[in-house]
Amino acid sequence: EDKVVQSPLSLVVHEGDTVTLNCSYEVTNFRSLLWYKQEKKAPTFLFMLTSSGIEKKSGRLSSILDKKELFSILNITATQTGDSAVYLCAVDSNTNAGKSTFGDGTTLTVKP
């Protein structure tokens, strides 16, 4: 059974801090790892990672995948209150096409 574990489950920081969110996984026939941000209702897509060691970057957010150690990190630099959200990690496999496995999420709270 595919498994995704995120840590920490929750995190409180102040504006300007840098945070690192972790996602480890066990999946048969790995295809990709995805990060989503869920602020109120609809999760929104952030990154899709398929290759080890290649950083994906979007503004203050960046993410990287380590397929040997089976984990990914999501970094947020110079955090803002608008970064407060639940960050979800999911993995897709070639074996179970279309059936993403999600982690529990990390709840990030950024205080002014």
Added chain:
Amino acid sequence: ETGVTQTPRHLVMGMTNKKSLKCEQHLGHNAMYWYKQSAKKPLELMFVYSLEERVENNSVPSRFSPECPNSSHLFLHLHTLQPEDSALYLCASSLVYNSPLHFGNGTRLTVT
């Protein structure tokens, strides 16, 4: 506006009622999904449709019945639900299997 529209936003129903959730996507995607999000649990995939063909999660009780009349519309028919079915039901679409998901805002369901 996320490109994926769900109605209703909120639904309260008794255990003997029959109701339906509706999802419509305007993104030209070929796959559509129903997810259940309960408190303190990861997102659970319920059903997947690709080009109107259903891929079913075997652990979903028969009181949930999906319908996909075309690639833009997805329904979830509900009957004789239990209080533990109360949750946020999220619809999502993707261009193809294993591509990033685009979520709707969800229907908050309460079963009394």
